[in-house]
Amino acid sequence: GAVVSQHPSWVICKSGTSVKIECRSLDFQATTMFWYRQFPKQSLMLMATSNEGSKATYEQGVEKDKFLINHASLTLSTLTVTSAHPEDSSFYICSASTGTNEKLFFGSGTQLSVL
């Protein structure tokens, strides 16, 4: 089956620094990737839709300048949390579609802790 790799699995950073999270589709090309955020014991909330070669589409309430998304190739999308603050601490998870059967494949997630 299709595999989505997400790195790093966890990251601890100081407040004010930027953190980059990578999402790769290993064995398929993903024209569209999605970034979700999950607070402890809560559901996954869609942050943005990342399209290869074009600007990401952000959901209402998500700061595009805060969460920079780049989808430079058909196999890689990155999420950069800029000037991170403790309230950005969360579990971030990406997903990608093969373009068929409406099925998304999810990465293993990144736990971000901002001190």
Add this chain to the structure above:
Amino acid sequence: AQKVTQAQTEISVVEKEDVTLDCVYETRDTTYYLFWYKQPPSGELVFLIRRNSFDEQNEISGRYSWNFQKSTSSFNFTITASQVVDSAVYFCALSVSGTYKYIFGTGTRLKVLA
């Protein structure tokens, strides 16, 4: 607008008991997909099932079974003879055809006690 409701926040059962996780969805679209995912403590989402809106056949896969009823907008998930390894958070999700945008429910935390 689409919405997925998982009214059960947490369920605890003893091993070997059967357990049903409820999922109710809302959408005005006629073509949509419903999913169940399992999220173990490690965090990754494990795909369990996908069902399209035109296929109301119930499905059984080993100890897992799903009951899709359009009349009540429900897509319930039953685990038969539960095991400790079934302990996880289970999410129901909805996507409208062609969008790939999943709307997740709030999840049900299942604890299976030995």
